[in-house]
Amino acid sequence: MNEKCSKYEELFVSSSSEELEKHLQECEDCKAEYEAQQKVSSLLDEVKMYYYAKRKKRIARLRAACAVMFMVFSLASVGGFALTNDDLMDTLKYGDTLSAEDLGFPVDADGLLMVDE
């Protein structure tokens, strides 16, 4: 029984690709090993592609989530600012800032609040 050729690994690691190819053409054992390895590496490529595609999708989803969160937070802070800023709300609602007179308070000639003694 023939001893299985064990040169493959050695050639694969230390020799040039021409030397390896030349040996593969004349050695069935190494050729079989080479083909098995090609199968494994193409399988690994497939897994890698799948993994990267999945990761890309995940990153896109994460980015979209960040954009949504950013929008929610900026809208909330602008909204919060607007709701606590009476002048801004008046301008938005009535088109102008309301004076004390507009609000129905008694005012003097200068538009300042009059306070009864």
Ligand SMILES: [Zn+2]
């Ligand atoms: Zn061989």
